[in-house]
Amino acid sequence: MKFAVSDTPIDVAAARKAVADNRCGALAVFEGWVRDHNEGRAVKRLEYEVYRPMAEKEGARIIAEALDRFGVEHALCIHREGLLELGDIAVIVCVTSAHRGEAFDACRYIIDQVKSRLPIWKKEHYVSGISEWVNCQHCADAAHTHAGDGHD
Amino acid sequence: MQLEVRYFALFREQTGHASEVVDWHGGTVTELFAYVAEKHTSLQPHAAALVAVNDEMASWDTVLQEGDEVLFFPPVAGG
Numbered sequence: 615m616k617f618a619v620s621d622t623p624i625d626v627a628a629a630r631k632a633v634a635d636n637r638c639g640a641l642a643v644f645e646g647w648v649r650d651h652n653e654g655r656a657v658k659r660l661e662y663e664v665y666r667p668m669a670e671k672e673g674a675r676i677i678a679e680a681l682d683r684f685g686v687e688h689a690l691c692i693h694r695e696g697l698l699e700l701g702d703i704a705v706i707v708c709v710t711s712a713h714r715g716e717a718f719d720a721c722r723y724i725i726d727q728v729k730s731r732l733p734i735w736k737k738e739h740y741v742s743g744i745s746e747w748v749n750c751q752h753c754a755d756a757a758h759t760h761a762g763d764g765h766d
Numbered sequence: 767m768q769l770e771v772r773y774f775a776l777f778r779e780q781t782g783h784a785s786e787v788v789d790w791h792g793g794t795v796t797e798l799f800a801y802v803a804e805k806h807t808s809l810q811p812h813a814a815a816l817v818a819v820n821d822e823m824a825s826w827d828t829v830l831q832e833g834d835e836v837l838f839f840p841p842v843a844g845g
Contacts, residue, residue, distance in 0.1 A: 646845050662844075663774065663775050665774060665837070665839075667821055668818060668821055668823075668837075671821075672823075693844060693845075704845065705844070705845050725845060728844050728845055729842075729843070729844045729845035730842065730844075731842070731844075732842060732844045733774065733816075733818070733837075733839050733842060734842055734843065734844035734845075735774060735775035735776070735840065735842060735843055736843040736844070737775070747775050747776040747840065747843070748843040749814065749840075749841035749842070749843045750775070750776040750812070750840045750841055750843075
């Protein structure tokens with residue numbers, strides 16, 4: 615399992631273990647967390663919708679590209695779907711390699727590609743009671759100013 | 767021709783449908799979107815929207831074939 619979509623909480627220890635290798639001296643991890651604000655609005659929870667058939671296929675391609683491009687040993691990404699609360703892990707990327715440089719680079723590459731290429735949509739539920747799809751309702755702005763995206 | 771059209775996230779909410787079978791005269795993906803938007807008047811086009819045909823990402827210029835499954839994706843936001 616190189617890329618997976620999960621409707622249950624992400625097991626960080628299991629993700630780390632899945633990329634463990636005695637040839638590796640570096641593990642780079644990125645965790646995307648559900649943050650309590652975005653673009654000046656108080657966020658209560660997030661909801662992810664995933665079109666699994668294509669997300670899984672494209673996610674596997676991204677992992678393969680990272681392995682090929684950066685020469686790292688192992689790479690793994692798990693993305694949540696469904697309703698998430700503040701502090702929950704929305705996505706995790708784990709990369710192991712002999713040295714840290716390529717692990718950091720591959721980790722960054724994977725999360726950036728996951729955010730822009732996978733058929734995954736995020737709905738923010740605000741404390742005010744309303745909710746909006748990220749990058750959709752502020753369409754005109756999003757296209758030009760790169761709308762905020764929930765965390766990082 | 768008959769096509770299966772699927773709507774995701776915001777597009778599903780705007781059309782009120784997750785999927786529907788559409789009888790259509792044929793043409794490109796762009797023309798299909800305009801056709802279904804006439805029926806679902808709250809469906810709004812967006813520059814960052816994406817389209818897939820039969821589970822592969824496709825161009826808006828793709829000419830559709832009988833029986834194709836067309837997936838309309840509003841701007842994605844993973845992570």
